[in-house]
Each structure stands twice: as structure tokens, then as C-alpha cells.
Amino acid sequence: MEPAELRRAVAAGRATAAEMGFQVDDAVVIHNSDRVALRLVPCDVLVRVAPPGHLTDSEFEVEVARRLADVGAPVAELDPRVEPRVYVRDDFAVSLWTYYAPVGPEITPAAYADVLERHHAALRQVDLDAPHFTDRVAAALREVTDRERSPELSDSDRSFLSDTLGGLSSTISGDKAGDQLLHGEAHPGNLLNTKRGPLLVDLATCCRGPIEWDLAHAPEEVGEHYAGADHDLIRRCRALNWAMFSAWRWRQDDHMPDRGHWRVEGLHRVRAALDRCGA
Structure with a gap:
């Protein structure tokens, strides 16, 4: 995302998590491409924010994650503390996920x-x-x-x-x-x-x-x-x-x-x- 859109996306992600009751003191951009991934601290929530027009894609991703979690697939899961759904704020599609700290060694x-x-x-x-x-x-x-x-x-x-x-x-x-x-x-x-x-x-x-x-x-x-x-x-x-x-x-x-x-x-x-x- 361009800088101006990125700032709006970060604000949308932070506001959505705060509205869900999470303590959000800071947001760290982990990935920025067509959508943004943010680590919110100290609540340790991973927020994925998709730009306007991508609500359907985000809803599909959440549904895939929900179905795969039910069958024990090796995938990142949605945050269990909130309803597994997509939230819309300022036209951005926002979903909340479990944050996984990366560890070593390299995957063989x-x-x-x-x-x-x-x-x-x-x-x-x-x-x-x-x-x-x-x-x-x-x-x-x-x-x-x-x-x-x-x-x-x-x-x-x-x-x-x-x-x-x-x-x-x-x-x-x-x-x-x-x-x-x-x-x-x-x-x-x-x-x-x-x-x-x-x-x-x-x-x-x-x-x-x-x-x-x-x-x-x-x-x-x-x-x-x-x-x-x-x-x-x-x-x-x-x-x-x-x-x-x-x-x-x-x-x-x-x-x-x-x-x-x-x-x-x-x-x-x-x-x-x-x-x-x-x-």
C-alpha cells in the first residue's frame, strides 16, 4: 500500500482491535503488499487489513481458516478471543489472527x-x-x-x-x-x-x-x-x-x-x- 493508504489501514486495524477490547499501544507492520499484516502490542494480535473492494476475498480467507482449523490442518488460526469473522472499518476489511513468533532453525x-x-x-x-x-x-x-x-x-x-x-x-x-x-x-x-x-x-x-x-x-x-x-x-x-x-x-x-x-x-x-x- 502507498504511505497514505497504509496509515489509514493501520488506523483501521488498531481501532478494530481496540473495539474488541484488546489493549493496543503500538502496531508493527510485518508485511505490506496488496494487504497489510500488523502485530499489535501488548495484546499480541495479528491483524490483516485488506483495502476497499477486497471484502469477499477476506471473508473467503476467514472461512478457509475456520474450516481447516476444524480438521487440524497445519495453518495459522484466527484469534480465538473474538468472533471468527471479517470486520469493516473505513472501507477496509479487517480480520484478527493468532500471532506466532518465528523460531529457528530453518525449515528443512x-x-x-x-x-x-x-x-x-x-x-x-x-x-x-x-x-x-x-x-x-x-x-x-x-x-x-x-x-x-x-x-x-x-x-x-x-x-x-x-x-x-x-x-x-x-x-x-x-x-x-x-x-x-x-x-x-x-x-x-x-x-x-x-x-x-x-x-x-x-x-x-x-x-x-x-x-x-x-x-x-x-x-x-x-x-x-x-x-x-x-x-x-x-x-x-x-x-x-x-x-x-x-x-x-x-x-x-x-x-x-x-x-x-x-x-x-x-x-x-x-x-x-x-x-x-x-x-
């Missing part, structure tokens, strides 16, 4: 794979109406094909990303028999090492697809420890994921730090990933 590939296996097993016990991962690919493709949305993308790179997004998406989604609910973006930034063990966060990305889509977001060594994983499919999913990442960087309204670097690096990583899977 084997432990990472174990978390994903247990998470996928829990998701198979949950009935949720979630989008297919290809819906997000289609959204990325729209950014690439619309010159007004990505005016600085060259014709050759536009064609390259368009062909990659469309071609890999069709190939990967051709057989949906093995699809199931997924985390959606199970990258290292969404896996916390806590006193309870590794826990997945950012559940709003829940979608349907092959388990290899989640594995493609994890470090490459993780797939080696996941029983029954299709390593060729992981490589194709990884190439598609990098193509999506690259597409977002070329949006005119993208605000990722060091965007110029990641525009170039993203395209490089797409090509490298395609080479690895023989495409």
Missing part, C-alpha cells in the same frame, strides 16, 4: 514436504467452492494481452508471455481428475516456523488444481520428499508460475519494490524454467 525440505502433505490431506476433508488455479492464469494473461494495462511490455516479450501462459495452462489443466483444494501460493514466505511447528499462512490464495502447483512454489528440493509427486509436472507448473509473476510485474499499476529489476529477471526465470522442462 523434508519438513516442508511433510507440512504440504498434511495440509493437502486436511484440504481433502474440506468442501469449499474455490476457483481453479487457471482462473488466476487467465487474469495474468489479460494483463499481458491488454496493451493499456501493460504498455511498456515489448511486442516480442508480450507474445512470449502470452504463448507461455496460454500453452502451459492448457497443458497442465488438461486432466483435472487429480485436482483438489490447494494452498495456492505455498512459497517460503507463507510458511512460518513456530513453537507449534511449521504453519502455512495467507489462506486467501486457496484454489483447486494438482498438488504439483503448490510444490512448484516451494524450493526445488521439497518435491523430492513429497510422496508420489510428478516431477515433470512440477517443472511445468514452476515455469507457469514464473510467467504469472512476470506478467504482474509489467502491469502499469504494479508497485513491487525494485520492479525494474524483477521485470527483467522474471522473464529470464521464465525462459530458464522452460529450458528445464524441455518446452
